[in-house]
Amino acid sequence: MVRTPEQRSLWNTLIDREHLHGMTTFAGCQVRYLVGSAHGWLGAAGFSACARRVSARDRWMAWTDEQRRENLNRVVCLSRFLIRPMVRCPHLASQVLGWVLRRLPGDFESRYGYKPWLVESFADAGYDGTCLLAAAAGSAGGGPETAAGTGRRVEYGRVGG
Numbered sequence: 514m515v516r517t518p519e520q521r522s523l524w525n526t527l528i529d530r531e532h533l534h535g536m537t538t539f540a541g542c543q544v545r546y547l548v549g550s551a552h553g554w555l556g557a558a559g560f561s562a563c564a565r566r567v568s569a570r571d572r573w574m575a576w577t578d579e580q581r582r583e584n585l586n587r588v589v590c591l592s593r594f595l596i597r598p599m600v601r602c603p604h605l606a607s608q609v610l611g612w613v614l615r616r617l618p619g620d621f622e623s624r625y626g627y628k629p630w631l632v633e634s635f636a637d638a639g640y641d642g643t644c645l646l647a648a649a650a651g652s653a654g655g656g657p658e659t660a661a662g663t664g665r666r667v668e669y670g671r672v673g674g
Contacts, residue, residue: 541562
């Protein structure tokens with residue numbers, strides 16, 4: 514988990530320079546990870562508050578407006594995920610996602626005092642989300658209109674064990 518200003522700066526630099534969408538300001542509760550090895554930095558992942566309304570998620574959760582308002586903080590968004598472009602290692606993305614999804618509940622609880630129940634993520638057009646599915650996420654959508662007409666498919670996975 515990113516804890517120091519130096520780690521935060523490194524995380525920001527990797528995302529800004531190497532992620533398709535670059536750097537952004539996260540909303541709400543946030544947890545970030547750096548992925549390293551003996552060979553250097555392999556990637557990064559960042560979780561933040563989820564969107565207030567996503568029709569596919571809200572249908573999938575089958576919750577009322579009141580339930581959504583009361584429990585939305587239990588849903589976090591995988592806002593950035595990066596395996597550096599020069600890294601070539603089969604199945605690394607799904608391995609890293611599995612690792613961070615297993616760590617996330619405890620890290621989140623130590624920082625914010627409660628555990629998330631669900632992680633949402635959005636796969637851009639042209640990306641099939643295979644690593645999300647391999648890391649045990651399930652699709653709540655799949656159609657090109659899933660995320661408010663953006664062409665981004667929304668994926669969900671329960672966190673923890």
